[in-house]
Amino acid sequence: MGRPNLTVITGAHATGIVFDGRRAAGVRYRCKRRDETASARREVILCGGAFNSPQLLLLSGIGPADELARHGIAVRHELPGVGRNLQDHVDFVMAWTSKNTDMLGLSLRGGADMIRHILQWRRDGAGMVASPGAEGAAFLKSDPSLGRPDLQLHFVIGIIDDHARKLHLGHGFSCHVCALRPHARGEVGLNDANPLAPPRIDPRYLSDERDAGLLLKGVKMMRRILEAPALAPYRHREMYTADARSDDDLMQHIRARADTIYHPVGTCRMGVDDMAVVDPHLRVHGFEGLRVVDASVMPTLIGGNTNAPTIMIAEKAADMMRSA
Ligand SMILES: Cc1cc2nc3c(=O)[nH]c(=O)nc-3n(C[C@H](O)[C@H](O)[C@H](O)COP(=O)(O)OP(=O)(O)OC[C@H]3O[C@@H](n4cnc5c(N)ncnc54)[C@H](O)[C@@H]3O)c2cc1C
Structure with missing residues (x-):
């Protein structure tokens, strides 16, 4: 923060890219209800993540012509891949209540213990x-003949319901299972041309039967692990899925409740074909001085958590910028 060549502006919302012909010359942003412009002598780097980087390109007239036309945005450059190829780890969570209060939860006893914990x-x-909540993870093969795992578990020492938006009284534990290399492809578009509106996100989870079948296998493997004798002292009642025994029952639950473990990628895909958005140096095709550097550039979702790979992409991009 003390560097003379660095200015950080917080609470700012980027609303569009400023162009000088085919060169990105800056970024428009809204800050404290005022519209401002930051100009760039060399490059503009978009790093809004897999949902917002494609949104900013679309708002700036770069993307599929039909999507831009739908919102009355003039086409600056048709790039049909912007917002397409959305991939995410589709995930299903199971939870058990517990009479053991040594887990995160809401109770009088737990509240009193919290003072001791603090x-x-x-x-x-x-x-x-000091617990991160999600204390354990495992990578599983749905079939022993596979060369690498295709499922991942995240074990949490608390009851997870709707991403912890819904709180429950009491204590318990949860486990997520996700499909590591999903076949489904979703998309990000615009709801409207207002840059402050959220983008339109359609992940199309489970639109490919192979993902649904894999998740079913994963749910059964996860349940077998969580029903093991070692966890008996901690288990009280299975929530959500207690009634589900057959594959059909479980599949109904999966279709009703599966969603994300927060690893969206792919919407500004790197490549050299017609659907690619950025080239192997992460430069947006058709422009100078414009790169995308975030999880959106991954052509395919990796078989694990996405944070460290995104940092790696950023470090590699910094090297490429320095040597340009
Ligand atoms: C709840 C949650 C838990 C996760 N847990 C893990 C984990 O345990 N391990 C792991 O490896 N990964 C985890 N991830 C995934 C990981 O956080 C992402 O893969 C990673 O942050 C992606 O980095 P990014 O730079 O692409 O996008 P982001 O980190 O999302 O960064 C994008 C930034 O751009 C800002 N932004 C967007 N639009 C605008 C705009 N118009 N103007 C100004 N700013 C804008 C956003 O506010 C955000 O700060 C988790 C994600 C979530 C949501």
């Missing part, structure tokens, strides 16, 4: 309060 954390930085 004191322990202040004393030695350990214990419940």
